[in-house]
Amino acid sequence: MSRPPNPLAPVSSASFRETCSHFATGVTVATVCDSEGSPHGLTVTSFVPVSLNPPLISICVDIGSSTHATFLSSPFFAVNILAENQRDLSVGFAAFPEGRFDGVEWDHGETGAPLLQGVLAWLECRVMNRVRAGDHTILVGEVVQAKAGSGKPLLHFRRGYHALAREL
Numbered sequence: 001m002s003r004p005p006n007p008l009a010p011v012s013s014a015s016f017r018e019t020c021s022h023f024a025t026g027v028t029v030a031t032v033c034d035s036e037g038s039p040h041g042l043t044v045t046s047f048v049p050v051s052l053n054p055p056l057i058s059i060c061v062d063i064g065s066s067t068h069a070t071f072l073s074s075p076f077f078a079v080n081i082l083a084e085n086q087r088d089l090s091v092g093f094a095a096f097p098e099g100r101f102d103g104v105e106w107d108h109g110e111t112g113a114p115l116l117q118g119v120l121a122w123l124e125c126r127v128m129n130r131v132r133a134g135d136h137t138i139l140v141g142e143v144v145q146a147k148a149g150s151g152k153p154l155l156h157f158r159r160g161y162h163a164l165a166r167e168l
Contacts, residue, residue, distance in 0.1 A: 024157040027086075029093045030059050031106075031114040032070050032077040039101045039114040040067045043094035045156050046136075047079055055143040057123060060136040066097045068137065075127055077141060078113035082154040083120040084163040090154060110145050121148040 011019075031041035046060035059079060061071045071077060082090055093100050105117040109124045116122070125141025132138075155162040 021158045024155050024162070027082045027090045027154040027156050027161070028059070029080045029082065029089065029116060029119075030061070030071070030077055031080060031116070032067070032074045033108070033112050033114060034070045035073070037112070039106065040070045041080075041093050041100055041114065042067050043090045044079070047081075050140060055146075056128065056140055057125060057143060058138055058140045060133070060138050062136055063132075064135065071139060072130060072137065074113075076111035076113045077125055077127065077139065078109055078111070078115055079123045079125065079141075080116040080119040081121040081123075083118065083149075084152045084154050086119065086154055087161045089116070090161070119149070120151050120153055122146070 010016075025045045026047065028044045028047045029041050030044045030047075031039060033039055042061070042065055044059050044061070046058075048058050050056040050058050057079060059077075061068055089104065092104070101114070106114045107117065109115045109122070111124045111126070113124050115124070123141075123143045124145035126144050127139055128142050129140040130137055131140070152164045155164065
């Protein structure tokens with residue numbers, strides 16, 4: 001008779017990834033400027049509102065990302081919430097190690113963080129805390145500027161992009 005696996009052992013990375021892919025999320029591009037004012041960014045699906053008072057959000061940045069050091073060194077960052085027609089923007093910020101801003105229209109926000117044009121919404125944040133967690137760094141930011149437009153969000157579910165079909 002075989003024994004069940006140790007209930008305290010973590011699941012495999014593959015099992016964890018597959019299971020988490022069943023959680024539908026919005027798609028964001030987190031952006032930051034380096035000390036010389038050059039923009040950097042990456043696609044982030046691990047964006048979470050944390051607190052209303054004060055207004056806090058969190059994002060997770062992979063320590064293997066080419067932008068990790070820039071996010072750690074900057075006092076400000078922005079979260080750009082993508083609209084349903086911005087799949088290519090998400091793919092570009094996820095796939096390209098360099099040149100992610102090539103051909104992308106953006107402006108400096110009041111904090112200096114890059115704000116992408118045409119997004120559904122954006123939040124500018126002051127870094128309040130950085131926490132190393134496994135192979136990512138969690139950035140907690142206090143929202144100091146925010147703007148929401150109209151439209152529908154780009155969604156990510158089971159490793160693919162989707163749009164809202166209808167409201168229930």
